[in-house]
Amino acid sequence: MSVAIDFNCDLGEDPEAVASGRDDGLAAVVSSLNIACGGHAGDEATMDHLVRVARELGRTIGAHPGYPDRANFGRVAVAMGGAEIEDSVRAQVEALCRIARARGAAVTFVKPHGALYHAAMHQREVAEAIARAARAVDAGLVLVGQCGMPGLDWWRARGMKVAAEAFADRRYEPDGALRPRTKAGALLETPEAAAAQAVDIALARGVSTKNGARVEVRADTLCVHADTPRSLDTARAVRSSLESAGVLIRPFESGSARKQ
16 A cells, blocks of 8 residues: 655745745645745745746645744744734735635645744644634635644644644654754754655654654654755655655645544
């Protein structure tokens, strides 16, 4: 029986990467695009460009909302109540949806960014605010979050479809959390290391930590970050290794995303 997994990347976060074509290159390698939609990064021009690229390549489109904090690239938690987060996320997702509709495309999932992503995985108020925002835009939107984290269960409890995500280019801790970016070794250093971890996740449903421990990781989608060094090389290595191992790369379908 064939193993299949989605392969995603966060795009539209750096206008220079869009202008230079790097984001286009990444879009050609992955199967799903998480498009920054005006919170931590992104604007109408970058959203429109990447929606057009996604449509031309036949890629799945996702909204990538973050805390409205461009100065810190959405990687620092912002003191916002649930209603404020809901309003902000809803506005960001709606902005991308409007552009997608104008291009004859559709947004099918929402993946929070950075500090908002991690807050949603551990703080129920944040998770539920994001769920309310997504449902207000389109009840069929899939919510993407880190596999094994409480946030996925809170989203399911609200009747949302979810996709569990793992990271090809990030080091895991023995408890299943990602190693914080503030600590050494948070990123895997070479494309080859990320590719090996991607195959491990897809086929063995787990990863090895730096101290040799094994952590279960059951993912529907794999991420490579666009803003890391050699990201395009890493994405290409991941795809090549997955395909060589017999793994099919294809977008998760909203109808098959898990509620349970």
